[in-house]
Amino acid sequence: MAGFLTTHVLDTARGIPAAGLRIDLFRIDGDDRIHVTTLTTNDDGRTDRQILPATDFSIGVFELVFHAGDYLDATGAAAETPRFLDVIPIRFGMSQQSHYHVPLLLSPFGYSTYRGS
Template sequence: MTGYLTTHVLDTARGCPAEGMQIDLFLIEGETRTHLKTLKTNDDGRTDEQILPASDFQIGEYELVFHAGDYLDATGTPPESPRFLNIIPIRFGMSEAAHYHVPLLLSPFSYSTYRGS
């Protein structure tokens, strides 16, 4: 099996996919954090392509950075300064060549994630 990485974002406060959210992917090697890709979610809250396709997959530590504050602003969520949730980093490891799915469940005051399928 070849490994790859996907995600999706659900806006649990509005009960819908989080369309238009920017997501950055970083490779973490010790103290070095290397930016690999920037994508936006589509109308289904997913990216149009795999975040890390099989051709680029390698075992290691990664970080997904979800730009939740910009998304919340764009959806008309009442502003606060500063936002309780703005930038949400999720750091995780991929230890085998498999499909890793790292979703984000978001509301203005909480979030959760898990290893999905």
């Protein structure tokens, strides 16, 4: 099986998928942080394509950067200056040719993630 990477973002404060949330993917190579792609979540809180498809997949360390502050501002969530959660980086390793699913459960004052399926 070829490896690939996906995500899903749920707005747990509102109980809905987080549509319109920008996500950047970076590959980490030592001290270098190399931008791979930028995608935006659709109405289901998923990206329209795999973040890292099988044709581009490689084992290594990666970072998903979720632009939560922009999303929360767009939803009308009560704003703070500075916002408690703005940019959420999640750094993780992919060690095998497999499906990696890294979801984000988001609210204005907390988040969680896990390796999904």
